[in-house]
């Protein structure tokens with residue numbers, strides 16, 4: 001078996017600029033660390049799974065985070081996208097903005113999330129739209145929350161909705 005090359009995107013010692021490896025057709029998420037991505041490139045990494053937009057519970061004593069199947073009130077359950085992304089902090093003040101600076105600290109981000117994967121030096125899964133070319137592969141692979149989440153107004157006590165699959 002031929003060993004696969006390991007690319008550590010966050011620890012590149014001598015990046016030569018945004019076009020590094022451009023002649024080798026290396027996709028941008030492998031060619032550049034997260035901190036060097038354009039806003040468009042950064043936004044395109046979101047696969048639209050909606051997992052990070054599920055309500056979570058934090059244990060006050062241990063700090064442990066538990067995912068629930070309950071969707072944030074701003075999450076559109078059909079598109080799995082935020083209904084008011086640009087103004088989301090007006091409606092959900094504690095929605096955490098992701099950035100290259102904080103992604104490594106957000107340990108509760110789903111293990112399938114592209115930002116977490118790249119921050120951990122891993123690659124995207126083949127169902128990611130940037131690789132498959134089809135946004136629908138996120139649902140086909142069972143990653144999307146579409147059809148699996150509960151609306152906040154129907155949920156009642158969040159503790160009755162703790163689930164393990166989003167992690």
Ligand code: SF4
Pocket residue numbers: 045046047048049050051052053110112113114115
């Ligand atoms: S978990 Fe990651 S990839 Fe999925 S919607 Fe949230 S930010 Fe996007």
Ligand code: SF4
Pocket residue numbers: 052053054072073074075076081082083084085088089092095096
């Ligand atoms: S406000 Fe929007 S982006 Fe933030 S958690 Fe809710 S649905 Fe997700």
